[in-house]
Amino acid sequence: MPSYLSPGVYVEEIDSGTRPIEAVGTSTAGFVGTAPNPDAFIDEAVAINNWSEFRRRYVRDGDKGTDLANAVYGFFLNGGSRCYVVNTKADGAIAGKGRGLDALAAIDEIAIIAAPGRTDPASHGALLDAAESLKDRVAILDAPPRVDDVEVLTRAADGSAAPSPTPAVEGDAAPAAPRGRGPKPGLRPRDSDGGYGACYFPWLRGRDAVDPDSLAQIPPSGHMAGIYARTDSERGVHKAPANVTIRGVEGLTQMLSRAEQDVLNPVGVNCIRFFTREGVRVWGARTLAPSASNWRYLNVRRLFNMIEESIAISTRWVVFEPNAGPLWKDIQRDVGAFLTLLWRQGALAGARPEDAFFVKCDAETNPPEVVDAGQVVVVIGIAPVKPAEFVIFRIGQTAVGSTVETA
Known part of the structure; x- marks a missing residue:
């Protein structure tokens, strides 16, 4: 107890003992890809706070646009405010010791990761592996720009089909594959049991970020990361980032019907649709978790990521x-x-x-x-x-x- 020597009123400050838990950020993205200047900051995670900063660091006079550049531009245009960029060699692996996704792994601030334009199984697997191992981020995966038959997006590259949303009748047997033939390979990323990844189809059409006079096919992952950030800011991470207009888009590489989305939505492929009155909108909020999983909704996965990390840090x-x-x-x-x-x-x-x-x-x-x-x-x-x-x-x-x- 303090010692008081003269009469009067004394004020003491005491520690209440409470330690408020602060919610961590959920909108910082990490992008891996090839920049217009392929020699700039190779395999180094560089913080970027606006499009002008990206141009200053990664674009020289006369450089051509890339999937990475268009994705970063779409991220800021759609509501993103901060991202990290790792410039990798063209067509090289996006993960490896000290480079690519590994360079992003050490940054706790990142809550979203993507490799814009990478549609191959190895890249999809690396993105999902990174998100699943760290458990503090989700991966946005790009499907191919277009397909002739959407059925190929219901099967993974090894031919395995996504689980049916309705269980088969007991005693029913799966149809046998024709003799001499294995399951047909597909284009859907593999399942993520914890729902740490989301896949979007098709790609976007719009002006090239580096050369606005030309039209480009743009992978949706950058624009989607920006929409995640915009939704988090306006509504909260618990709001599904869907039924939102995509900014800076003039069309799609493939128009989808409701019948085609009826095939893709149950297997966790989120469709981007064009509606006559509303324009181009995100029309799905599923993860790549099995359809019966508690983690099949993207906003649920991201909410739990935020809660778990906030509690752990605080x-x-x-x-x-x-x-x-x-x-x-x-x-x-x-x-x-x-x-x-x-x-x-x-x-x-x-x-x-x-x-x-x-x-x-x-x-x-x-x-x-x-x-x-x-x-x-x-x-x-x-x-x-x-x-x-x-x-x-x-x-x-x-x-x-x-x-x-x-x-």
Whole structure:
């Protein structure tokens, strides 16, 4: 206690003990590809904050546009504010010791990764491997610019088909492949059980970012990363980045019908559609997780990424603290306050906080053997909001007129 020597009013500042958990950023992107100047900052992750900065660092007079340049331009045009760029050799591997995706792995700030224009299985696999191993980012994958039959986008390169959204009748056998023939190879990326990747089809048509006088086929990953950032800023990471107009686009490399999207949506290939009144819009919000997975929606995966990393970073003060009841209560309080704030922002489902989440950290989750091992265990349950992917209107007629019900 302080010592007071004369009468009066004294004010003391005390530490309340609370340590608010701050949400980490979710909109910083990392791009790997070949810049217009192929010799600039090779295999070095360079922070870029606007298109002018990219031009200054990676474009010389007379350089031609590249998929990377168009993607970075689309990122900033559609709402992105900061990204990292790694310039790699043309047609080279996007991952390797100290280069490509490995150069982005050390940057915690990054929440989105892409290799614009890379549609080969090796690149898709490297992007998904990077996101799955780090668990703090999602990969945006580009499908080919166009296909003659959308069925090829339902099968991976090894010929394996994406799981059907409806289970087969018990006892039904899969049709046998013709003798002497294996499964046909496809163009869909492999599954990501945790939903750490999203694939978009087709490509965009627009003005080349480096040479605006010419038209270019543009991979959608850069524009989509910008839309992720725009949606996060305007609505929050819990809002699906879909039903949004893509800026800076004059058309698509392939027009899709509803029947074709009926084939692609269930297997996790997000379609980009042209609508007469609305223009070019993102019309899908699925991940590459199996259709029955809890991780099939992109906004759910990204919300959990944000929550997990925010809690991990903001609770580092716990390390080396006395592992007993007071610490457990502090953890419960801080995590509970953070999740309550997310619930109030509409990120979690439920009419009340107790319906939206729970946090348990007590003697039950931390028995003596756990404490003796130097561990503190917190059990957290979260109910995320999911997108209204299918809106159904039931229209019927009665004797006095028609009725409309929304399901």
